[in-house]
Amino acid sequence: MKLTKEYWTERYNENNIPWDAGMITTPIKKYVDQLTDKDLKILIPGVGNGHELNYLYTNGFKNVYGLDISEEPIANFKRNNPDFPEDQLIVDDFFKHDSQYDLIIEQTFFCALNTELRPLYATKIHDLLKENGKLAGVLFSFPLTEQGPPFGGSVEEYQVLFSDNFLLKALAPCYNSIKPRENNELFIIFHKK
Template identity: 35%
Template sequence: MGRVLVPGCGTGYDVVAMACPGRYVVGLDISEEAIKKAKQMSSSLPNADDFTFIKADFFSWRPTDLFDLIFDYTFFCAILPEMRSAWAQQIQNFLKPDGELVTLMFPMDDHAGGPPFKVSIEDYEEVLHPIGFKAVSIVDNELAIEARKGREKLGRWKRGVGHSSL
């Protein structure tokens, strides 16, 4: 699987869950407190060599290597809507040409205000299509917690492909 990036990783649960031999996961967050908690929570885990946490601003950070996969677990909805084009540009900058972007899209309803700011498939398409990304699949998140059922979708995006299912 290679290298994985989890932007806006918070306390790092997704980073730890995804990390394994052959899959090195980088958790990135601007919050010093979140990164501190992530490191405290995970430092003694058996897979601790398979991940790292970095305190940095997603929009100015420059990784040393590109990623095979970027997992956006509600980071897109946490940023101001006017920053979404810059988010897409960074995704393009960080991902290998044959890499994949996985997005957990939430909240997909008439939610007002934010963060989290409401999102739609069209919001993702608006910023990803111009840089060559197309959805491989977009499905309801069957593993959503009860309070989010029907308000989350899981999207897989790659450069230069068409929809295989919606």
Template identity: 30%
Template sequence: MNDVNKSEFWNELYRNNAAAWDLKTPTPAFTDLLESEYFSARRTLLVVGCGYGYDAVEAAKRGFEVTALDFSETAIDFAKKLAQKENVNVNFLVEDFFNLTDEYLDAFEIVFDYVTYCAIDPGRRKDYSEKIFDVLKPNGIFAIILFPIEKRIGGPPFAVDVNEATELFSEKLELIISTDKINSIKPRKGRELLQIYRRPDGKKS
């Protein structure tokens, strides 16, 4: 099976220890963000495609109110055990991000994505950008580490074009920063870029 739109595809990867994107530790660039001005004074955080939950647990340890979701029940089971081991509270959801209910509209001051945008069906990227907008509060922050920025056939991970991603997210969000000066792990240096967007105040169009 190779259908990224089905949870079983992802469960199979996790069950077989084939989650090659997993760092087995919090993402260094995300750890930096937790202490940054962009996250300062914001507390409600959604981690999209949280995998084994390292980033979500790290954020909870630093006082953020964290919701973390993943399509894979196998990954979330591990993440829940990790949170219990670290004695932190995280609201874990086994859920397709596209199917989040209205309960989560305008719900988060921060949304973070690392290796989720590149994992979804590329034909759904516009829908993804719109869903990000929907779950953000006014003045909320969307932080995404775009990876892999390269020409490649097939996926996941599917190739990421920075211009395409910027155009999609900028339709409703304001780009604040776009930089490759981040704390990348060695194999990914030069292949990823941090972007931070803000959801403008005011009514949605």
């Protein structure tokens, strides 16, 4: 099945969004809380309802951008966060987006893509990062099968996929996942080469 914009919009319209934790998840919160440079230009691709985006913004990171292929979650976010700058909310296909960031935050976006797009994701993230830019966040660690989304993966697969373009500074079991994702997540910090 091709995971189109229409597919995602329908999931939001049906409120069939089990990935939505309702608040920032603990691994991302912990990572964000130790960042000291509030001027970082940050992108969250496949931002969904944007709990992480809201957390960043309300904690002083003003140069933050949320991008989603579907208007639906972006409209939800606007409704819930009327003070957030509209021009920092982007409705677009990640693969067509063109800008440069210091930091890209990954959570349940990579796993939501058709798996043949994975090499393209790795190169697109590389292109979207400035020199010394980083990709940080979580990737799932359960066997990759035909079933999904979410689609799984492993340390070995991610090493193969990302090593050409990134220094894999962290790629390890996540100790502070939210309950439903316990033992199924890896925390990653990949530095652009």
